[in-house]
Amino acid sequence: MNTPTTALAVQDLHVYYGESRILQGIDMDIATGCIAAIMGRNGVGKTTLIKTIVGLLQPRRGHIFIKGERAADWTPDLRARAGLGYVPQGREIFPKLTVLENLQIGLEARTDGLATIPENPIYDLFPALVDLKHQMGGNLSGGQQQQLAIARALVGDPDILILDEPTEGIQPSIILDIENALRRLKARGDLTIILVEHHFDFARQIADYFYIMDRGAIALHGPSHDLSDENIQQHLTF
Numbered sequence: 356m357n358t359p360t361t362a363l364a365v366q367d368l369h370v371y372y373g374e375s376r377i378l379q380g381i382d383m384d385i386a387t388g389c390i391a392a393i394m395g396r397n398g399v400g401k402t403t404l405i406k407t408i409v410g411l412l413q414p415r416r417g418h419i420f421i422k423g424e425r426a427a428d429w430t431p432d433l434r435a436r437a438g439l440g441y442v443p444q445g446r447e448i449f450p451k452l453t454v455l456e457n458l459q460i461g462l463e464a465r466t467d468g469l470a471t472i473p474e475n476p477i478y479d480l481f482p483a484l485v486d487l488k489h490q491m492g493g494n495l496s497g498g499q500q501q502q503l504a505i506a507r508a509l510v511g512d513p514d515i516l517i518l519d520e521p522t523e524g525i526q527p528s529i530i531l532d533i534e535n536a537l538r539r540l541k542a543r544g545d546l547t548i549i550l551v552e553h554h555f556d557f558a559r560q561i562a563d564y565f566y567i568m569d570r571g572a573i574a575l576h577g578p579s580h581d582l583s584d585e586n587i588q589q590h591l592t593f
């Protein structure tokens with residue numbers, strides 16, 4: 356498959372919280388259909404970068420291009436409808452809504468007017484959700500909530516799926532389920548995936564390309580097979 360186009364580009368992005376400068380000139384260029392991992396220690400600015408890409412934070416300087424179009428003035432809803440699916444750190448499912456109702460919220464990002472959840476692909480990927488359909492989101496375990504958050508993003512039929520630490524604080528058996536779901540999504544071939552991930556063994560295995568952040572900047576980037584143990588030692592261990 357030859358898809359030389361860029362799904363998501365970030366140029367010279369500077370982001371502040373008040374007067375504290377968090378991101379200082381981030382550049383990224385993520386090709387359509389590839390998986391890019393964003394790695395880095397706690398507090399280096401990964402979530403700030405993701406929130407700026409999805410439109411929850413405004414950059415002070417720099418540009419974001421979604422499938423070639425400049426997204427500067429687009430609200431998060433518009434970015435979702437343009438093809439960005441977002442699974443936030445901490446999941447942010449609605450605890451007082453059922454699993455089904457949580458999934459229905461994902462439909463709002465669709466542009467084809469589909470009004471019912473496309474059950475087969477979703478439940479095929481996350482069979483654990485089938486029996487939980489009528490449970491309140493808040494009654495689910497952390498791992499089940501994470502599966503629900505990913506499923507909700509997929510209901511929106513994104514072209515670009517962004518996941519912020521999907522395996523954080525989750526028991527190992529469900530981490531495996533989530534990793535397998537991401538492998539199957541990758542095998543589809545048409546979805547671009549941006550994965551913020553602490554487990555660098557998994558990230559290195561699944562990602563085609565990596566970005567390592569350090570103190571608000573990209574310290575290192577390249578194809579995953581170029582990521583050496585020394586790189587990991589230098590930028591990722593504690």
Ligand SMILES: Nc1ncnc2c1ncn2[C@@H]1O[C@H](COP(=O)(O)OP(=O)(O)O)[C@@H](O)[C@H]1O
Pocket residue numbers: 372377395396397398399400401402403404
């Ligand atoms: N709402 C906020 N207000 C002020 N500072 C924040 C806020 N959120 C995060 N920060 C700071 O911004 C920096 C980057 O945080 P974050 O993007 O969450 O890092 P990461 O996701 O890599 O752990 C940290 O120093 C953090 O303390």
Ligand SMILES: [Mg+2]
Pocket residue numbers: 401402403444519520
């Ligand atoms: Mg974070």
